[in-house]
Amino acid sequence: MSETYANPLLLGWIKEWLDEARERNSKGAIVYKKAYESMKACPLVFQHPSEAQQLNGLGPKLCDRLTEKLKAYCEENALPMPEHPQKSASSKRASDEGTAESQPAKKPRKARPYVPTLRSGPYALILALATLNENSSQGLTKAQLIDLAQPNCDSSFTAPAESSKFHTAWSSMKTLLQKEIVYDFGRPLKKYALTEEGWEVAKRMKKVALPSNQGTLAFGNQSGPSGDSRLQNSMGGNGTEIIDDEETPIIRNDTQGWEPASDGTVTPIRIPPDSFTVQLVLDNREVRSSKDRDYLTNELHKKGVSPEVRALELGDVMWVAKFHNPTFLSQYGEEGDEVMLDWIVERKRIDDLISSMKDGRFHEQKFRLRRSGVKNVIYLIEEFTVPSDPNSAMAGKYNEMVASAIASTQVVNGYFVKRTKNLDDTIQYLARMTLLLRRMFSSSAGSEPSSNTLSLIPSRQLSSSQSYLTTLERLRGESPTTTYAVTFSTFSALTSKSDVLTLRDVFLKMLMCIRGVTGEKALEIQRRWPTPQAFIRAFEELDPKDRENMVSERMQTLVGRKKIAKVLSKKIAEVWGEDG
Numbered sequence: 001m002s003e004t005y006a007n008p009l010l011l012g013w014i015k016e017w018l019d020e021a022r023e024r025n026s027k028g029a030i031v032y033k034k035a036y037e038s039m040k041a042c043p044l045v046f047q048h049p050s051e052a053q054q055l056n057g058l059g060p061k062l063c064d065r066l067t068e069k070l071k072a073y074c075e076e077n078a079l080p081m082p083e084h085p086q087k088s089a090s091s092k093r094a095s096d097e098g099t100a101e102s103q104p105a106k107k108p109r110k111a112r113p114y115v116p117t118l119r120s121g122p123y124a125l126i127l128a129l130a131t132l133n134e135n136s137s138q139g140l141t142k143a144q145l146i147d148l149a150q151p152n153c154d155s156s157f158t159a160p161a162e163s164s165k166f167h168t169a170w171s172s173m174k175t176l177l178q179k180e181i182v183y184d185f186g187r188p189l190k191k192y193a194l195t196e197e198g199w200e201v202a203k204r205m206k207k208v209a210l211p212s213n214q215g216t217l218a219f220g221n222q223s224g225p226s227g228d229s230r231l232q233n234s235m236g237g238n239g240t241e242i243i244d245d246e247e248t249p250i251i252r253n254d255t256q257g258w259e260p261a262s263d264g265t266v267t268p269i270r271i272p273p274d275s276f277t278v279q280l281v282l283d284n285r286e287v288r289s290s291k292d293r294d295y296l297t298n299e300l301h302k303k304g305v306s307p308e309v310r311a312l313e314l315g316d317v318m319w320v321a322k323f324h325n326p327t328f329l330s331q332y333g334e335e336g337d338e339v340m341l342d343w344i345v346e347r348k349r350i351d352d353l354i355s356s357m358k359d360g361r362f363h364e365q366k367f368r369l370r371r372s373g374v375k376n377v378i379y380l381i382e383e384f385t386v387p388s389d390p391n392s393a394m395a396g397k398y399n400e401m402v403a404s405a406i407a408s409t410q411v412v413n414g415y416f417v418k419r420t421k422n423l424d425d426t427i428q429y430l431a432r433m434t435l436l437l438r439r440m441f442s443s444s445a446g447s448e449p450s451s452n453t454l455s456l457i458p459s460r461q462l463s464s465s466q467s468y469l470t471t472l473e474r475l476r477g478e479s480p481t482t483t484y485a486v487t488f489s490t491f492s493a494l495t496s497k498s499d500v501l502t503l504r505d506v507f508l509k510m511l512m513c514i515r516g517v518t519g520e521k522a523l524e525i526q527r528r529w530p531t532p533q534a535f536i537r538a539f540e541e542l543d544p545k546d547r548e549n550m551v552s553e554r555m556q557t558l559v560g561r562k563k564i565a566k567v568l569s570k571k572i573a574e575v576w577g578e579d580g
Helices: 008-023 028-041 049-054 060-076 085-097 121-129 142-152 169-178 196-208 229-234 253-258 295-302 350-359 361-372 393-411 423-441 465-478 488-495 503-511 519-528 532-540 550-554 566-576
Strands: 182-185 191-194 269-271 276-283 308-310 317-323 338-349 376-382 416-420 453-456 482-485
Touching: 008 028, 008 060, 028 182, 049 060, 060 196, 121 142, 121 169, 121 182, 121 191, 121 196, 142 169, 169 182, 191 196, 276 295, 276 338, 276 423, 295 423, 317 423, 338 350, 338 361, 338 423, 338 453, 338 482, 338 488, 350 361, 350 376, 350 393, 361 488, 361 519, 376 393, 376 423, 393 416, 416 423, 465 482, 503 519, 503 532, 532 566, 550 566
Parallel strands: 276 308, 338 376, 376 416, 453 482
Antiparallel strands: 182 191, 269 453, 276 317, 317 338
């Protein structure tokens, strides 16, 4: 392990455990990877492994394991074992007190093991996750978890207990994640599994479970000792469903057929045209003014369109296929009752367009739209009088900026640009688009059947946002007239800015912060230097005077809008190539 890291010994041991977990294909690999990345990035030198608990991903159990490893290392190399920071602090206080009357030190309060309340949300979730194999790398989706957990919980996982409250039993998942009882992984479809500490909780529940003939929880065919009376009392009572490991399925039977194929191919599911209706969805930030927030909704209602208003991860307006049967998607292991259609609108007023070009949002939004995989992107530009003298140089500059932005959006990005006179004209356009899409996908429409076919891409068959884009490209090539879509929740996860970003995503966003680095240029730089570390090392290997032209010279084979000029190369070097 490189000595450049603050804690090479601890980092090396975590790396060993990570490699072992990967060889066993154990779910613990995700836990160790999180701990490894935190330790690797930490600049602080720890005198004792217990101090590492302040890092994300290193809990008490892992730190205890590191402590045991350090003890063995010190004994083997005849080195003194570092003193625990709590003990050293208490001894220091004792020496500072000098002649003060000695008092017996308080025994540190032992942290009580986590005990979920009988038939509570955490209790049911742990039971459901414990149906997985402990050494498996599998996880359960939210929909699968709710189906398995609901019979063992008195509260609903989908509806609040009271109309005045918003929390459901699912809200307890946040507590389990914070306590590191459960961890989540996977994108776009998030899955959940028990951590090592979570399995300890599940095993404690198993030990104190009374025999099945007494009417309480029983795991498998074994009945453990009665154990802690407090825990036993908390799990007492009659009527609790008996859980049998051998009979409980790991994954619901109706979803087993939709797991990723071994060859990486994706099998879309054809959606019957009479099973859904086309629904307009508005972003909740699309308002006329702060005092008139319902104007768009009310005017659309007058035109026969009832929009749904919610927070959208991407775009300002989109259309979804909303199923008549809310449980239609659940038979395929999917969440919700909506499928994203291939149309999205980014609405800009002229003043907002100019502002977004100044602060860089314009290019970032177009880049995210490109990464979304949506085929029909509509850039709707709403006329708005810019408050300036029309004959002034500033007005001429603004007009030139807008004209350039529109041309770039049409020619470079290939998006359809729609210009409207005002907000009312925009509302009229959205209403017409909604009615047009309804006719396109209606089973009674007179168009050819192939022109209005909708197929669902199962979320379980997608491993990443890149696999989603690759799958879309392949399927559209095979059948250009079919609309291939994912569920609304999956689309939101794929396009979320706040979701877990890959290193590639972060690197691209960092590059695009430099004025002049467009999405296309950032992609080319990332292909040449895959990570920020590789990019910085490339600069460090050169003399300072040669760094300015490094990017432009090494990427001189690029042409058109991907080409990086020497002026831009110098800007990039000023940010990434400066020493220190």
